[in-house]
Amino acid sequence: MIDYWPLLGIALVVVGFALRFNPLLVVALAAIVTGLLGHMPFLKVLATLGHGFNESRYVTIIYIILPVIGLLERYGLQQRARALIAGIRGATTGRLLIVYLAFRQVLSALGLTSVAGHAQTVRPLVAPMALAAAEKQHGTIDEETAERVKAMAAATDNVGLFFGEDIFLAIASILLIQGSMASFGIQLTPFQLSVWAIPTAICAFIIHGTRLLLLDRRLGQHK
């Protein structure tokens, strides 16, 4: 008999996020409920949570970049990014983001995943450039459109990273696939796996690139 009770924690996360409670609160509560329903004593749950938090500090290190980005913004970096795009003839939001998508996919495929990212490139450069291009196409844009353009810049970074990185042989996910398969006696080389990431990478470029061109058409409409 499978014990389904620990799954209640997942339901709690879904409901909590949907009702827009503070996500930190939702996650902590879900962890405690799941642990208790999984027959762990409270102190054990607390210790597991604390250990997991302490072991994953590396994901929060990225914010040490903020002083540099903030300092450059104080001296007009975002304004400069906009001015640069405003001066390029034929620059559109869609074309700009397609170039960024290709750049992100190729670099990720070469294992250079941390060269770009939301803090490193999207906030200081790509998002203001995309906005400036949108204003060129459309004239002044309303807040809703500005949100959509900025969100699309972040989305393009994610799509480029996710569907580029697995082409690189030594990336964690390829090693995880190899290891999981090996534990069942199936031997695969990283090369065999990364080759099969290429069709998906091409599809991602076509699919997301098409969406970016459609965004251009919408932006170009009522000028």
Place this chain on the structure above:
Amino acid sequence: MINLHWLYVLAGAVFASFAIGSARDATNPKRLGNAAFWGLLAISFWFGDSLGDIGNGILVLALVAIAGAHLLGRGSGVSTDADEREDFSRRYGNKLFLPALVIPFTAFVGTLLFNYTPLKGMGFIDPKAVTLVLLGLGVILGLIACHVWLRPPLTAPLEEGRRLMDSIGWAAVLPQMLAALGAVFAAAGVGTTIGALAAAIIPHGSVFLAVLLYAFGMVIFTMIMGNAFAAFPVMIAAIGIPILIHADGGNAAVIGAVGMLSGFCGTLMTPMAANFNIVPAALLELKNQYAVIRAQVPTALAMLAANIAILYIAGFRL
């Protein structure tokens, strides 16, 4: 050897400076909440390894209490306004991009140097930490470049960094909290339960339906865990290996690689993948915290269809 611990000391110092800056920010009505939040994070980075698991657990609950009680706020002070920034932008011109590019450039050159020269074997840098070490190095080089060229007040980087940090707020620690939740899920046996559930509803006789269940299983489980890495070992053990590879004779490399990529479609659609989906919304100061996910859903669904087609055709028909 330079390892993660060096970076933790640096990050702790940055967060401690944010805490001190917050405490002194008279324009923020909730300044003490901010100071406590970033201060606790500094403690975590500096002393996390000596606090013990339960001590860290209490620290986590304290962070959650501050965020949950809405004790975090934002200051309203600005260093330079939009007009001054336009002036600076004109005065410094495109050279302003150079310090911003120091960080990616350090990562790029550093990764190449580390991987393709004897540097790797010399043991200066812990290979596990090399990406973050290069980030830290890039930040330091970038700051030096800015100071030499722009001559800002000495505390300006910390003030400006804190301004951005406050706009991100509690979302900054959400990815770390979700990783901790993943640890509790694993300890409570959530993965095995989901695997058993998936295996129980497996359809027999139809390869296409099995492929569909495998891909959707990856997507849904990834959305729950916020991470395809947690979903993959469970789904490959429940469906991939026994059904698709052994019973139906599918190509193992395709099923492994494209199964993982199907999971990535789930990553694009879930707030649980906070560092990709929620933090950028905060970083770009978007009104809707789910705006990035909304922008990604059509791409993710089309990519899922493409992955299912690749799994079926390349896995079984080629």
